[in-house]
Amino acid sequence: MYKSGYVINDPNNHDFQVNRRALVEQSVLDDEMEFIFEKCWIYVGHESEVKNVGDFQTRSICGRPVILCRDAASKVRVYLNACRHRAALVCRETSGNAKGFMCFYHGWSFNINGELDGVPGKSSYPPSFDQSKLNLAEPAHVDSYKGFVFVSFNPKASSLEDYLAGAKEYIDLIVDQSPSGSMEVIEGTQEYDMKANWKLLVENSFDDYHLLTTHSTWLNYMKRSGVEIKRPEKGHLMPSHGIGKALGNGHAVIDNVNFRGRPVAKWIPIYGEAAKPEIEKIRTELFERLGEERATRVADTNRNLVVFPNLVLNDGSSVTIRTFHPQAPDLMKVRAWALGPVEESAEARGIRLDSFLTFYGPGGFATPDDVEALESVQKGMATFKEIPWSVMSRGMAKEGEQLNTDELHLRAFWLQWLELMSKKDEAQ
Amino acid sequence: MTNNNLLNISRERIEDFLFLEAALLDEWRLDDWLLLLAENFTYQVPSNDAPGSIAAKALFMIADDKKRTEERVVRLKDRNAHAEFPHSRTRRFISNVRILERTDIDSTHSKVKIQANFTIHRFRRNDDIRTFVGQYHNELLITEQSIHIIHRKAILDAYELGSMGLVSFIL
Numbered sequence: 001m002y003k004s005g006y007v008i009n010d011p012n013n014h015d016f017q018v019n020r021r022a023l024v025e026q027s028v029l030d031d032e033m034e035f036i037f038e039k040c041w042i043y044v045g046h047e048s049e050v051k052n053v054g055d056f057q058t059r060s061i062c063g064r065p066v067i068l069c070r071d072a073a074s075k076v077r078v079y080l081n082a083c084r085h086r087a088a089l090v091c092r093e094t095s096g097n098a099k100g101f102m103c104f105y106h107g108w109s110f111n112i113n114g115e116l117d118g119v120p121g122k123s124s125y126p127p128s129f130d131q132s133k134l135n136l137a138e139p140a141h142v143d144s145y146k147g148f149v150f151v152s153f154n155p156k157a158s159s160l161e162d163y164l165a166g167a168k169e170y171i172d173l174i175v176d177q178s179p180s181g182s183m184e185v186i187e188g189t190q191e192y193d194m195k196a197n198w199k200l201l202v203e204n205s206f207d208d209y210h211l212l213t214t215h216s217t218w219l220n221y222m223k224r225s226g227v228e229i230k231r232p233e234k235g236h237l238m239p240s241h242g243i244g245k246a247l248g249n250g251h252a253v254i255d256n257v258n259f260r261g262r263p264v265a266k267w268i269p270i271y272g273e274a275a276k277p278e279i280e281k282i283r284t285e286l287f288e289r290l291g292e293e294r295a296t297r298v299a300d301t302n303r304n305l306v307v308f309p310n311l312v313l314n315d316g317s318s319v320t321i322r323t324f325h326p327q328a329p330d331l332m333k334v335r336a337w338a339l340g341p342v343e344e345s346a347e348a349r350g351i352r353l354d355s356f357l358t359f360y361g362p363g364g365f366a367t368p369d370d371v372e373a374l375e376s377v378q379k380g381m382a383t384f385k386e387i388p389w390s391v392m393s394r395g396m397a398k399e400g401e402q403l404n405t406d407e408l409h410l411r412a413f414w415l416q417w418l419e420l421m422s423k424k425d426e427a428q
Numbered sequence: 429m430t431n432n433n434l435l436n437i438s439r440e441r442i443e444d445f446l447f448l449e450a451a452l453l454d455e456w457r458l459d460d461w462l463l464l465l466a467e468n469f470t471y472q473v474p475s476n477d478a479p480g481s482i483a484a485k486a487l488f489m490i491a492d493d494k495k496r497t498e499e500r501v502v503r504l505k506d507r508n509a510h511a512e513f514p515h516s517r518t519r520r521f522i523s524n525v526r527i528l529e530r531t532d533i534d535s536t537h538s539k540v541k542i543q544a545n546f547t548i549h550r551f552r553r554n555d556d557i558r559t560f561v562g563q564y565h566n567e568l569l570i571t572e573q574s575i576h577i578i579h580r581k582a583i584l585d586a587y588e589l590g591s592m593g594l595v596s597f598i599l
Binding site: 094095186187188189190191192193194195213214216217218220221224225333337338346349350353354356357361362363364365368369371372373375376379 | 473474475476477478481483484485486487488489490491499500502503506508509510511512554555587588589590591592593594595596
């Protein structure tokens, strides 16, 4: 029924439409949990958030409480945050450093390797009680790519590298900002709810078609501050050229020539005159290390990357990691962080964080209007019975390259969504 | 310089100023509000999990200098600031005002660090009431005739911004 009822994909007639039921129905969300979130690789956190042995972060991933931590052998681990005895959370703090985790309910304790190392009154359990089988449980797979830690609850999941497919190229471009290839999550988490279906944020995160109207006040701010906003070339809507590209497995990207400031490494007047030499220094290091071609890509292009299903890496005014988990068909919890090179100077770090806030986040000059747009879409979705379909065919009749304001990359997401959700049809 | 020559700075005077500021913001008289800001003004809202950090080292939600605050006001007055169009209705309650530290620059100028609690309700048509609870950590520049804000930090108490959603109006 997903194959027939939720997405129209007719390349011959250049027709692509998404049925709005996919964004309002509870049964769709239930199926997404089973056929998408429990099947794919899902981002949990970054290795830099647990730098030292015993460091931990607690998160909610696919509705499950988990602990991201570094064990005694300095390996990054992910545990399900539930006591093996009665399921109470074994860690109730947001983050910290611990030797282990103790469930306060009956006192079962687990060491930092997740092993059950204390059971009060153990002698009353029968001989069949096997303590060694009651360690903290882990997702079926945990792996990381260049510091980004993912889990999969699917025992049959392919390797993370295979899963990431073409997305790796774009992650690499971000990580290349660091001379040592080591990026770190910077202190301070933006955690906010959006009263919209989670897939709307996927679309919005790399949809450049909305920029001119949704973010006109941001563009004004850029112009007023001295950033040159060129008139779009023929056939374009954006001040610079940019393309949309599918990267396999539902991942996709927009890859744009930069026209705004970049901490690595394009100075704009907002950064202040005093910041010019620092940006120039970063730029010089980049070109010496990577050569002109790659350095130009790192420094003078922006990318908004969606790693299917719910991770967004935006490398524009700054680098942000953004991930979101649905709570209901019309509600998601969003978490966003800033990412920067570990060896960044204090001055460069300041520029990065300041530049972040020109656009991104709940108090930025652009993100609030995205939230308003998505919540407005969700309210309009109440008409889904009268107006069932959303058209998503921009660029379909074009040969070759697709623009960032076309919708190939959105379609790539939806086609993977359809592919995975259709497994339910096959199961029936 | 004897104490007799210094400015009389009472809590009541600080409260009157904070109440005036709250009224200007609730009434969206943002240009009038700008007149209350000192030259080297900053406005900050830290991320909920980093309330004690500094903006040069940690990701905040807002870390404006005066110029950016002026641009924020330009944006908020534009009907294309969609998150605040139509403008939210807000109602602020300021309480527990405390003067923490006083530095007398000379006999006519003093800097004062204050804290005050706030509750701000935000109302939007077709939306839930969103309530922001927290504390201001402000620094004020005071003369006999005037008070200007040097630093204005709004620290939210919640562990996450969560259902507050946005800080799209001036907290």
